[in-house]
Amino acid sequence: MAKLLKIRELNLDIPKEAKRLAEMMLTDLEKSKRPVLEAVKTSLDNSFYNAKVGYLTPGDKMVRTELNVSSVQKLARVLFMLELLLKNLETGAINTKRELYYMCKGVIKKGNSRLRPLDFEDQTESDSIIDFIGDMLRVYREELNCFANDRGGQTYSQQLVVTETMPDGDKATIDLSSLGTAPYQPKNRPQALKLRARKKIDFCLIVESEGTANTLQGMGFTKRNNCILMGAQGVPSNAVRGWAKLIEEELSVPMYFFGDLDAYTLQNIFRTLKAGSAASLIRNADFSAPQVRFLGVLPEDVKKYDLNTYRVKESDPVEARALKKAKDALENDPFFLDKKNKGLADILRWLIKEKVRCEQQSFFSVDPDDPIKTEKIILEKIKSGSYI
Amino acid sequence: MTNKITKSSTAEYFAKNLQQVGFSSPLKAVLTTLKEAVDNSLDACEMANILPEISVEVKRMGAGSSKNSELVKIVVEDNGPGIDPDDLAKVFGEYLASSKFGRGQCSRGQQGIGISAATTWAQLTNAKGAFVRTKTASMRKALEARIDVDIKSNTGVVRNKETVDWDKKVSGVRVEFIFDGRIQMNGDGGLITYMEGTVLVNPHLTLHYQLLDNDWIHIERVSNQSPEIPGATLPHPHTFKLGEFITHATLFGKTSLDKFLKTGFSRISDQSIKDFVAKGLPKNLLDKSVSVLKEDDFKKVFNAVQNTELMAPSTKSVLTVGEESLSKSITRLGEIDFFSVVARKPTICDFKPVSVEVALARFKNRNLEADEPVQLLRFANRVPLQFDKSGCAITWAIESVNWKNYGLAQPKGSLPIGQYIFAVSVVSPFIKFKNASKETIDASEELVEEIRRALMQAGQKLSRHIKMEFREADLERKLSHIEQFGPILVDSLVRITKSNDARKKRAEEGLKKLLGRDSKDAVEELEEASSRLSQLKARQDKKLGTDSSGVATEISEEETVSEDSLEETVKENSKAAKSKKPTSTKKKK
Numbered sequence: 019m020a021k022l023l024k025i026r027e028l029n030l031d032i033p034k035e036a037k038r039l040a041e042m043m044l045t046d047l048e049k050s051k052r053p054v055l056e057a058v059k060t061s062l063d064n065s066f067y068n069a070k071v072g073y074l075t076p077g078d079k080m081v082r083t084e085l086n087v088s089s090v091q092k093l094a095r096v097l098f099m100l101e102l103l104l105k106n107l108e109t110g111a112i113n114t115k116r117e118l119y120y121m122c123k124g125v126i127k128k129g130n131s132r133l134r135p136l137d138f139e140d141q142t143e144s145d146s147i148i149d150f151i152g153d154m155l156r157v158y159r160e161e162l163n164c165f166a167n168d169r170g171g172q173t174y175s176q177q178l179v180v181t182e183t184m185p186d187g188d189k190a191t192i193d194l195s196s197l198g199t200a201p202y203q204p205k206n207r208p209q210a211l212k213l214r215a216r217k218k219i220d221f222c223l224i225v226e227s228e229g230t231a232n233t234l235q236g237m238g239f240t241k242r243n244n245c246i247l248m249g250a251q252g253v254p255s256n257a258v259r260g261w262a263k264l265i266e267e268e269l270s271v272p273m274y275f276f277g278d279l280d281a282y283t284l285q286n287i288f289r290t291l292k293a294g295s296a297a298s299l300i301r302n303a304d305f306s307a308p309q310v311r312f313l314g315v316l317p318e319d320v321k322k323y324d325l326n327t328y329r330v331k332e333s334d335p336v337e338a339r340a341l342k343k344a345k346d347a348l349e350n351d352p353f354f355l356d357k358k359n360k361g362l363a364d365i366l367r368w369l370i371k372e373k374v375r376c377e378q379q380s381f382f383s384v385d386p387d388d389p390i391k392t393e394k395i396i397l398e399k400i401k402s403g404s405y406i
Numbered sequence: 407m408t409n410k411i412t413k414s415s416t417a418e419y420f421a422k423n424l425q426q427v428g429f430s431s432p433l434k435a436v437l438t439t440l441k442e443a444v445d446n447s448l449d450a451c452e453m454a455n456i457l458p459e460i461s462v463e464v465k466r467m468g469a470g471s472s473k474n475s476e477l478v479k480i481v482v483e484d485n486g487p488g489i490d491p492d493d494l495a496k497v498f499g500e501y502l503a504s505s506k507f508g509r510g511q512c513s514r515g516q517q518g519i520g521i522s523a524a525t526t527w528a529q530l531t532n533a534k535g536a537f538v539r540t541k542t543a544s545m546r547k548a549l550e551a552r553i554d555v556d557i558k559s560n561t562g563v564v565r566n567k568e569t570v571d572w573d574k575k576v577s578g579v580r581v582e583f584i585f586d587g588r589i590q591m592n593g594d595g596g597l598i599t600y601m602e603g604t605v606l607v608n609p610h611l612t613l614h615y616q617l618l619d620n621d622w623i624h625i626e627r628v629s630n631q632s633p634e635i636p637g638a639t640l641p642h643p644h645t646f647k648l649g650e651f652i653t654h655a656t657l658f659g660k661t662s663l664d665k666f667l668k669t670g671f672s673r674i675s676d677q678s679i680k681d682f683v684a685k686g687l688p689k690n691l692l693d694k695s696v697s698v699l700k701e702d703d704f705k706k707v708f709n710a711v712q713n714t715e716l717m718a719p720s721t722k723s724v725l726t727v728g729e730e731s732l733s734k735s736i737t738r739l740g741e742i743d744f745f746s747v748v749a750r751k752p753t754i755c756d757f758k759p760v761s762v763e764v765a766l767a768r769f770k771n772r773n774l775e776a777d778e779p780v781q782l783l784r785f786a787n788r789v790p791l792q793f794d795k796s797g798c799a800i801t802w803a804i805e806s807v808n809w810k811n812y813g814l815a816q817p818k819g820s821l822p823i824g825q826y827i828f829a830v831s832v833v834s835p836f837i838k839f840k841n842a843s844k845e846t847i848d849a850s851e852e853l854v855e856e857i858r859r860a861l862m863q864a865g866q867k868l869s870r871h872i873k874m875e876f877r878e879a880d881l882e883r884k885l886s887h888i889e890q891f892g893p894i895l896v897d898s899l900v901r902i903t904k905s906n907d908a909r910k911k912r913a914e915e916g917l918k919k920l921l922g923r924d925s926k927d928a929v930e931e932l933e934e935a936s937s938r939l940s941q942l943k944a945r946q947d948k949k950l951g952t953d954s955s956g957v958a959t960e961i962s963e964e965e966t967v968s969e970d971s972l973e974e975t976v977k978e979n980s981k982a983a984k985s986k987k988p989t990s991t992k993k994k995k
């Protein structure tokens with residue numbers, strides 16, 4: 019089987035560490051002592067943010083699972099899944115979480131009937147076990163050979179050249195200007211990529227809506243500007259986050275994010291892109307782009323360009339929840355509490371107060387006769403420093 | 407050319423608008439007719455202090471005259487005081503001829519529309535009104551007749567009068583309607599639901615019924631006390647609007663304002679009159695007759711009355727079924743697993759006395775689906791409400807309670823889920839219905855809140871039982887976990903560490919010890935909880951005077967929830983409710 023590329027330099031031998039934990043548990047049992055497994059607590063109350071570091075990092079809190087009548091099922095499942103993952107690591111096989119869910123079913127079906135109670139009723143059950151193992155070993159899921167659909171953001175540029183080192187050591191060179199109308203869409207292995215600019219790149223623009231990114235591209239955005247244009251597809255996947263991080267690190271270009279003006283975009287999309295998330299505390303270091311700036315839509319744009327807004331309906335449970343989350347974020351999210359991000363917190367406060375939302379596409383209302391008006395506004399905003 | 411303006415009789419109005427009084431579909435026609443007949447029987451028995459014994463027959467007679475309908479026969483016979491032959495025409499054939507209109511009593515019937523509407527419906531669809539047999543205690547023979555409604559003049563017409571022997575009957579009425587309808591047995595609008603509801607809130611009723619070709623069902627009374635109907639009450643002035651106030655005054659003719667205020671309303675004393683004057687009621691109006699007062703005068707009087715603080719109305723006029731009777735009555739609906747009953751003290755909502763009673767029960771054999779919403783039985787003045795559930799104050803109150811707190815599943819803002827019957831009864835001499843057909847109680851904030859409180863008290867009682875069951879199930883699950891997962895866990899560890907059999911054995915023994923300790927603790931805990939529950943059961947049985955082998959468990963007495971703890975729950979639940987659904991009438995509308 020082809021060798022896999024490492025996602026990062028990991029100073030941990032996973033099979034060895036797994037064996038050490040199992041040995042510890044077995045010894046405890048022999049002594050009638052309750053074995054304990056510990057994993058990093060991946061939640062907001064265990065998240066720390068330091069503007070100099072730039073992303074959310076884990077605190078000291080751990081999730082302790084001690085063997086008792088209530089936890090015996092979980093622990094048996096953790097070890098069962100761990101064995102499966104260790105086997106994959108040994109043979110070099112890779113799987114998605116969904117595939118692992120079915121593989122478990124297969125092993126249980128073919129194996130001893132005693133195993134039947136282990137069976138997962140749905141994928142959320144097996145997913146949580148996989149996540150626990152990752153947090154317990156402090157390794158990325160990919161390092162356990164478990165890959166998600168790792169589609170990166172569609173990227174366009176006339177200047178960017180990517181060199182990819184293949185698992186077998188071969189190198190592939192991709193000149194983004196030679197792809198015609200097709201975008202470049204990297205997989206979630208940013209460490210296998212080397213970036214080069216054929217000409218100085220002035221900025222990288224990440225657009226929340228891939229559709230809008232495509233419109234800008236279709237109207238010649240990257241022809242007129244020395245830039246990288248990327249679609250984020252809503253909440254950025256690991257691949258998008260890793261790719262943005264790579265661009266930021268390798269090319270040192272200013273990064274801008276253009277998306278809706280609402281609590282969801284600010285907290286779930288932009289914050290995740292810039293500083294990672296509480297759920298992925300152990301991987302934020304490699305999967306966040308701390309330099310990215312929020313270009314808009316800004317509250318000031320709404321007034322300046324007379325943009326159409328919508329009332330946030332508090333009777334709509336989804337919108338009400340987003341507002342409540344925004345209020346919580348102002349009180350509990352270390353990212354928004356940091357004074358470096360006061361500007362962003364102010365936007366959240368404005369959203370809570372005004373109870374309106376404004377979509378990125380509303381820029382198209384400014385001058386419907388000018389097909390590149392949105393591009394012009396974006397450039398004007400970058401030039402005038404109208405971002406946070 | 408101008409159109410001639412004609413005047414129509416009350417009967418004409420209702421004949422054209424029967425949908426307003428419960429005859430909007432063939433399905434409702436059956437239920438409304440039955441309901442009106444049974445209500446009249448029950449009211450009559452209670453007025454005469456007779457323990458009611460009623461028999462009901464519902465039969466299909468063939469196809470109806472209108473599309474999608476069948477010809478239905480309903481017979482209701484009671485042992486009430488009977489109707490004086492001279493009153494037959496009025497009772498069955500004249501609208502608004504009621505002994506109960508606007509009297510401020512908790513009777514089922516109020517206006518005198520229902521049974522005349524049933525006669526009209528039968529007459530319109532089958533050309534024949536009501537067939538009635540009546541016998542009062544003073545009559546030697548019974549009288550049979552057919553009563554039709556003369557729609558033009560709003561009077562009843564008695565036809566085919568005949569005296570017949572009705573030996574065994576001391577007194578009573580038998581009424582028969584044949585009309586177009588459609589029979590539904592089950593579900594919210596079903597006949598069975600109606601029968602069960604009627605049985606539940608009338609513990610003193612013995613009911614025999616036969617629906618279609620099914621066997622006769624006999625349900626004996628569980629209480630030998632005919633409910634004491636509290637005396638009539640006068641309305642409280644703060645419940646009036648200006649127009650109503652003026653209309654109310656016209657009923658008093660040449661009475662002086664002073665007398666009108668003191669005798670037309672409750673809670674107005676000489677002191678109140680002085681207070682009214684202080685609040686701007688012109689003193690010179692007091693001696694004037696209300697018939698000569700101008701609208702402006704009325705306005706001044708009305709405003710002064712509204713701006714003066716008055717004693718809240720008395721709650722004495724409210725009738726309750728009572729926890730004990732309700733507890734006994736609910737066992738007549740089927741074999742009960744457990745139940746909880748709460749009868750709130752009568753209180754004042756929107757200046758009207760009201761009493762709310764709640765019975766929550768889980769049945770063993772009622773074919774209720776575990777994943778369906780609970781079966782809801784709503785009652786207003788002890789009459790089952792079976793249509794337009796969603797707009798009713800009772801439904802709103804149930805939906806606004808967070809039933810998850812009490813161990814029941816509940817989709818957001820909906821009825822809880824499970825094999826339960828939720829019976830909620832609202833009794834008041836002045837129930838505000840949304841429509842004349844009395845299908846839904848208008849949801850005022852105060853009333854919804856009062857019902858919520860009753861529900862939460864009942865929920866708290868219920869939750870103890872549910873939690874106990876849950877704990878038992880949880881324990882069983884955990885005990886089986888030890889057997890199931892322990893060996894798998896050890897196997898995995900041995901494989902990963904590539905250990906030998908000796909280590910495996912040692913680990914298995916260690917595991918057994920560890921988990922054995924856990925299960926021992928859990929078993930002890932459960933035993934303690936179970937013994938507490940059976941003690942409680944025994945005490946409850948003693949209280950109810952039933953055999954301790956009875957399966958049904960009522961969770962009550964010392965489990966009674968204090969108002970303090972309820973207050974906390976109310977607050978908690980209010981928060982949940984606010985995020986779920988506004989309870990104010992305005993918003994809902």
